[in-house]
Amino acid sequence: MPHPPQSRSFGVLTPLVAGLVLAAFATLPFWAEKGLVFLAGIVLVQIVFALSFNLMFGLTGLVSFGQAAFFAAGAYASAWMARSAPGLPFILSIAFGAAVGAALSFLIGLVALRRASGIYFAILTLALGQLIYTVIGKTTALGREDGLIGIARPVLDFGLFRVDLATGDRYYFLLVVAAAIISGALWWVWHGSLGRILAAIRQEPERVRFLGVDVRRHRENAFLISGTMTALAGALMAPWSQIITPMIAHWSYSALPILFCLLGGSARFWGPAVGAIVFAGLEHGTRNMTGMAELVVGGALLLVVLAMPGGILGTLARLSGRLAREGAR
């Protein structure tokens, strides 16, 4: 059963925990080892990826299986732009990546949302995503299958002073700031009028249509915002990993945000973030169990999905609700 998005079930706990997690991320380079810092940067990008995906999935119930195409578009476009125009300010190459993602999601949304819904939307976006994956892999300017390597981390020039993000892990702090800002923007959309309309559409599409609401246009808007933010995430990731290959456009990469949403719970805004962090922890924890890794990760996933249908946050909400009820007795 689809859950309507709830924003008040945890009360003051949500911003508190979110703040703690942000602080943990922000201070990570000071207390964690270098490999973990790199991983944390990847996780921050994946959180933004999953949160923007959930704008579509959690609010409209539509699963896009080709979301990685937007991620790759943002990454490749911004990396290519930075390479072709070396003097260009970093913010502009990022914006270019987001613009390409926006254009792509506009086109795909136009096509995919016209008639298809449910599983057909999923397979259609899968097919279109794989098309983009194949095209990227055959484009020489984008490095074909080997992708783009040696992507430089930028030096931010603010006129009066410059911030060199190329030394050490400074770029990580940019990721923290950017992830916080983008997540905030998505939070604002989720809890704003678009979020409420989409939730209504999801619960009672016919009734909402009778009220004169253009269902398709709102879905397209959600898809557009989702795709643009995903592309932004990709654009931010390219200088962090410094190497991008067509694999970030493959459907197996599109499966990641779906996994995070279902693991953490798609009904609550921060669910996908929880899912991303938990999954990264699981993968990192099993990284040296070569051979056993699939069994452990597969078993853990199965356990969560079977025992916790609302994801981690959904289960926590149910438990806290039950506690509250028992406390009131």
Next chain:
Amino acid sequence: MLSEVLPTALNGLVWAMSVFLVASGLTLIFGILHILNFSHGGFVMIGAYLAFTVTNRVPGTASVAAFLGIAVACAAAVGAMGLVVDRVVFRRLKGVDDSYSLVATYALLLLCEGAVKSGWGGNFLSMSPPEGLGGALFVGDLFVPSYALFVIAAGVAVYLALDLWLHRTASGRILKSVALDPWMASLLGINVTAIFTVAVVAGFALAGLAGGLLAPNQSLSPALGGTYIIQAFGVIIVGGIGNVRGAFLAAVLLGLVDAFGTVYVPEFPGIFFFVAVAVIILFRPQGLLSGIR
């Protein structure tokens, strides 16, 4: 160029029938339980590995009869696994969003890969076709591998058998009615839960059968599970959910499109499959044929 058309079409049909063998069980389960079983390819893989081991360990299994017998045995074995999966996993996925079943069955796929790696290791394995199917025949002007013809024949045979079962037998009709309207079917006294189990076991048995029949088709490795699954997805969506006839048609159509595309536009191999799926779904979102048939 004409001399290329027939062999290309034939290769397209071989590919189509191999994908249909895999997709048949998938569409059955999806049509009746509305669960998209991501691990289906993993169970095909297990069927193939089982066939490989039995053929290698048990002497005197080189004949076509033994090959078919082993494939049926694999069908039974994997069908039994389906019983367990139904109990443990699918029952809990009743009434849940499609996407949940995707993740749960994706986790199952990981378990299949892990199991195969633990049991057989990560090395590549190869199984030869049975004696009698290792050569080639002259069909008119064409030189066709016997095993390729066998795959086509097997695909057609499985299709006919499934079609017969679903349309001409009582049990098949019960299955269809449960797929169309489980609530009404239960009101009519049908044990819907039992029927669901039958569908799952049948779907898994088809996976095991496909694995056993296709083991000599390509190399075996723990990655085999993921290799067939996306193509199978495409085929069942284009064919229409739960529609075996549709899956057969879609497989043939997509197989031919992909084969000709690969041969005549070699710069972008494999792209035609996805273009075809996208185009067809765009103009006929419900697939070529609809409903469980």
Next chain:
Amino acid sequence: MHFNRRDAIKVFGAGLAAGAIAAPAVARAQSAPYKLGFISALSGPSEPLGRPMLMGAEIAVEEINAAGGINGRRLELAVRDSKAKPDVATVATRELVGEGCNMLLGTVSSAVALAISGMLQQENAILITCAAHSMRLTHENFNRNYFRITDNPFMRQGAQAKLMAELHPDVPAWGGLIPDHEYGRSTWEAFKYGLNRFYPKIANRTPEIADPIFTQYGGSDYRNYVASAMRSKARGMFVSLYGGDAVTLFQQARPYGFFEKKSPIVDSANEFIVARAMRAETPDMWVGSHWYFGAFKGNPINDRLYAAYVARTGDTFPDGFLSEGHAAVMAYAAALKKTGGDASTPAVIDALSGLTFDSATGPRTIRAEDHQAIKPVVQYRLRGAKTPEGFEVVDFRVVPGAEVIEPPTPGAPVQW
């Protein structure tokens, strides 16, 4: 500004103090083991390549420690799985560097090698690769911290072309079945270059080279490519598909009479992987390899390595990756002996550049200009047989690296 006496005393005093504080630490460090960081694909489709590589490194470390270590210090191997993914490999590399490993070895995947190579200067680490075959690593993407102790496609495919000119001068035309990615294409370029270079010299004719057939990789149906190959005028076939794809291709090709019509077959790099899978069905072909134990009998390092492998696994046909993991450790050991124990990155880099060290394939020299090893190129002729393994080696050739190596062009692409 004039450096006066007071400044000099300050600096001198500070230096003394620092030395006094640091001295006990230095003394402690001198008995601590040298840590080598091993990263390779230990899971996933490339696992059959990464595992023997690790075993070779472990055998080398054991041997060296048993003989007393280097400069009295032991060697220690820290191991991480790259899963053949650049991101995972980056995390693993930084972990290893954080643990104090500045000497890294391994990698199967060229993407991983390129990703790690790009990080080396920032992390102040060194990488010796034991299999990654991208030409870019010693050309466009070269950096001082990177070393390749294996051969490369230019050398290997050149040696293969040379052998074909010697053994099969009358092949009417050559063709190729090539996976459509950078490594695949570079193997074909190298083979083509070799054909054009050696056929005129050795066979006294210009070779006819048909257009290669580029294939998708990771698929389950290669029949259309087989059909294209059958239609092509090529007689000799160069195949550089990897592992499982090659097995699938050969399986599906056999009924077409592929191996009767297309001969000779040259396999670019599959070691015994295809033979182990296909056993008696293994086609008769020449295979390019990192190392064949039978080609270096009498070399004590070779014999000891082979014996250690057989003792550990009971298997009698080790893949060449075993010797390359082994050789990387040998290279580091020789470099550390040369620096007299200084394991700092600049010292080891200087020691490795131009170094000649001993390995299971005999002495190898690492060119100072591009850090590419001059190493003998090995190939053997395989076919299915009624032996317990199902296959046999009927012939082998070893070509000195210097005969087939390309001119060094660090920072620039290969000159074909």
